[in-house]
Amino acid sequence: DVKVTQSSRYLVKRTGEKVFLECVQDMDHENMFWYRQDPGLGLRLIYFSYDVKMKEKGDIPEGYSVSREKKERFSLILESASTNQTSMYLCASSGRRGNYGYTFGSGTRLTVV
Amino acid sequence: AQSVSQHNHHVILSEAASLELGCNYSYGGTVNLFWYVQYPGQHLQLLLKYFSGDPLVKGIKGFEAEFIKSKFSFNLRKPSVQWSDTAEYFCAVNAAGNTGKLIFGQGTTLQVKP
Numbered sequence: 608d609v610k611v612t613q614s615s616r617y618l619v620k621r622t623g624e625k626v627f628l629e630c631v632q633d634m635d636h637e638n639m640f641w642y643r644q645d646p647g648l649g650l651r652l653i654y655f656s657y658d659v660k661m662k663e664k665g666d667i668p669e670g671y672s673v674s675r676e677k678k679e680r681f682s683l684i685l686e687s688a689s690t691n692q693t694s695m696y697l698c699a700s701s702g703r704r705g706n707y708g709y710t711f712g713s714g715t716r717l718t719v720v
Numbered sequence: 721a722q723s724v725s726q727h728n729h730h731v732i733l734s735e736a737a738s739l740e741l742g743c744n745y746s747y748g749g750t751v752n753l754f755w756y757v758q759y760p761g762q763h764l765q766l767l768l769k770y771f772s773g774d775p776l777v778k779g780i781k782g783f784e785a786e787f788i789k790s791k792f793s794f795n796l797r798k799p800s801v802q803w804s805d806t807a808e809y810f811c812a813v814n815a816a817g818n819t820g821k822l823i824f825g826q827g828t829t830l831q832v833k834p
Contacts, residue, residue, distance in 0.1 A: 649825055652823065704820045
């Protein structure tokens with residue numbers, strides 16, 4: 608069964624901490640994505656990557672950065688966590704043009720206190 | 721820039737009622753269209769997708785959607801809902817031939833009363 612695995616299901620961090628959210632896929636997909644999900648706002652794209660070491664900003668990149676050193680792993684970094692970054696974070700992957708669909712991880716619920 | 725709009729934010733229906741959830745997108749080129757569902761406490765699952773061909777697409781669990789190109793719409797329908805359809809529904813669009821970036825609507829929460 609193909610999978611997108613997010614390292615943590617729940618995470619609690621303090622304001623100002625540097626936070627790493629990890630995502631690994633086993634489908635040899637070119638594209639990987641980070642979204643945040645908030646009630647009433649749907650899923651908003653933070654960053655995506657279409658190849659190793661390549662990244663593009665999504666709709667809400669402020670306060671975040673990403674790293675993709677290997678094809679299967681895509682990390683989201685909160686440089687200095689703030690309370691307004693409390694949210695559900697979803698990772699996804701797809702083939703080059705997304706024509707064959709997208710696979711989502713189970714999500715990481717991050718609480719910043 | 722692409723955007724997706726779902727008109728209904730919260731829908732409440734009784735079992736056996738018919739369902740239609742609206743979705744409109746803004747993009748002038750060829751698109752791939754998706755509906756995802758998220759049941760309480762679970763991850764996103766694909767309900768159905770449209771890439772090309774017959775604009776009436778059938779998905780899992782009795783859902784279907786119709787792509788109307790002239791209206792930039794991809795509405796989700798089900799003739800008779802069940803209590804187990806209670807979930808959040810997301811419409812999403814990817815510009816075909818592009819990098820594969822997938823853009824979501826705001827979501828519609830469906831509550832089905834038994």
